[in-house]
Amino acid sequence: MDMQSERLEELVANVRAGSRYRQVSEDLIRDIGARELARRASFKEAVKAVKNKLHQVGGAYLAEKQDYSAWLSDLTRLTGGEDRERFLAYLKTIMLHHASTRERLPILEQFYPTLLAELPPVRSVLDIACGLNPLALPWMSFAGSVEYYACDIYRDMVDFLNQFMELLHVRGQVEVRDVIQACPTREVDLAFVLKTIPCLEQMDKTAGARLLHTLNARHIVVSFPVYSLGGKARGMQTHYATSFRALLDPAWQVKRFEFATELAFVIRKEA
Numbered sequence: 001m002d003m004q005s006e007r008l009e010e011l012v013a014n015v016r017a018g019s020r021y022r023q024v025s026e027d028l029i030r031d032i033g034a035r036e037l038a039r040r041a042s043f044k045e046a047v048k049a050v051k052n053k054l055h056q057v058g059g060a061y062l063a064e065k066q067d068y069s070a071w072l073s074d075l076t077r078l079t080g081g082e083d084r085e086r087f088l089a090y091l092k093t094i095m096l097h098h099a100s101t102r103e104r105l106p107i108l109e110q111f112y113p114t115l116l117a118e119l120p121p122v123r124s125v126l127d128i129a130c131g132l133n134p135l136a137l138p139w140m141s142f143a144g145s146v147e148y149y150a151c152d153i154y155r156d157m158v159d160f161l162n163q164f165m166e167l168l169h170v171r172g173q174v175e176v177r178d179v180i181q182a183c184p185t186r187e188v189d190l191a192f193v194l195k196t197i198p199c200l201e202q203m204d205k206t207a208g209a210r211l212l213h214t215l216n217a218r219h220i221v222v223s224f225p226v227y228s229l230g231g232k233a234r235g236m237q238t239h240y241a242t243s244f245r246a247l248l249d250p251a252w253q254v255k256r257f258e259f260a261t262e263l264a265f266v267i268r269k270e271a
Contacts (some may be wrong), residue, residue, distance in 0.1 A: 007043065008033055014047050021054055025153040028178040029054070032203065057199045058153055061131065063097040068160035072167075079167055091135045098132040100195050103225065107259045112140045114257060115221050118266050122146060124188040125172075126217060128179055129153070129196040134161050137170060146170070149186060151177035180207050183214040191217035195225050195262070197247075198240070209247040212267070223264040237263050 011033040016022050021029070032050050040046040071094050078087040092108070095101035104111060116122065121143045127133055127150035134150055148165065149172045152158055161174040177184065180200055193211065200207035212220060224240035240263060241256070248254060253268040 004037075007037060011037060011043070011047055011050065015050055015054070018051075020059060021051065023154045023156045024054060024058065025155070025176050025178050027181060028153050031178060031181055053203065056202050061099040062154075066097055066157070066160075068156055072160060072163050075164065075167060088138060091138065095132050095135055100225075101132045101135065103227070103261045104136070107261055108136065108139055111259060111262070111264075112136065114259075115264060115266055116141050118255060119190065119219050122189045124186075125149065125190050125192065126184055126186055126188045126215070127151070127192040127194075128184070128211070128215075129194075129199065130161070130174065130192070132157070132161075133192065133194060134165065134174065137165075137168060146172075147188075148172035149184070149188070150174040151179060151184060153178065179211060180204050183211055185214065185216050187216045189218050191215045191220045193220055193222045195223055197222065197244075198224065212247055213249065218268070218270045220267040220269065221264060222267060223262050226261060226263055 008030060012026060012029050015029050015033070016024070016026070029050065032053050033046065036046040036049040036053075037043070040049060074090060075087070078090055081087070092105055095105060123144070124147045127148070130150035130152050134148065137148065140146075148170050150161065151174065152161075153176065155176050158174045158176050165172060165174065180203060193215075197208035197211070200211065212222070222244065224236070224244065226237045237258075244265060248267070249269075255266045257264040257266070
């Protein structure tokens with residue numbers, strides 16, 4: 001192993017030594033780390049820069065503590081009961097622990113039915129940088145059984161979601177993946193790219209366009225936040241609508257949907 005590779009592996013180990021980033025995809029840490037080592041004057045500055053970037057793209061959206069074991073235990077107990085409303089209420093409680101799903105809770109009852117009503121029957125789904133979005137499966141009005149595939153950068157979250165899907169007898173898999181370096185190419189009826197592009201473009205300005213063009217999905221639902229994490233509008237809806245249009249292939253058909261907390265688009269890629 002050469003000196004550059006040794007420094008990169010040392011950086012990865014340094015970043016993962018702390019509890020905050022121990023569960024993050026090593027591929028992602030390695031990719032960001034290689035860039036920061038090339039541009040920073042010192043190793044210490046590179047490590048700090050990587051941690052800052054990981055916070056921007058992931059850590060800022062997670063609550064301080066995620067008790068996946070306790071959540072799964074409670075869900076297992078509630079799934080075996082007859083009180084479905086209590087089960088759904090508990091799912092909403094868990095979704096409070098991730099900013100993306102927390103912001104969607106006020107529109108949850110209308111978000112998926114509205115968007116999915118635009119599509120032909122969906123039999124397969126790919127959820128990019130999913131966060132806790134698979135927990136919303138009971139609100140997704142699919143006409144029949146569906147195969148659900150998803151990915152995120154947190155290994156412990158991925159393990160929890162796989163067990164949750166087993167609990168609901170949903171076919172599919174959640175995996176740890178850095179989608180900038182390795183975009184999934186599985187053929188699906190529908191891909192969710194929910195509030196994901198702004199995060200990816202903090203690492204690579206071309207990531208949004210490459211993702212949309214690489215996804216092997218007949219339809220893609222893309223969404224953007226209309227408020228910052230601090231609750232400010234800041235003209236975000238206009239900004240994201242404009243920047244989104246620049247990512248599209250002129251041959252794609254696109255329909256816009258405005259919700260109270262989210263701006264969404266349904267893309268039809270097939271002719």
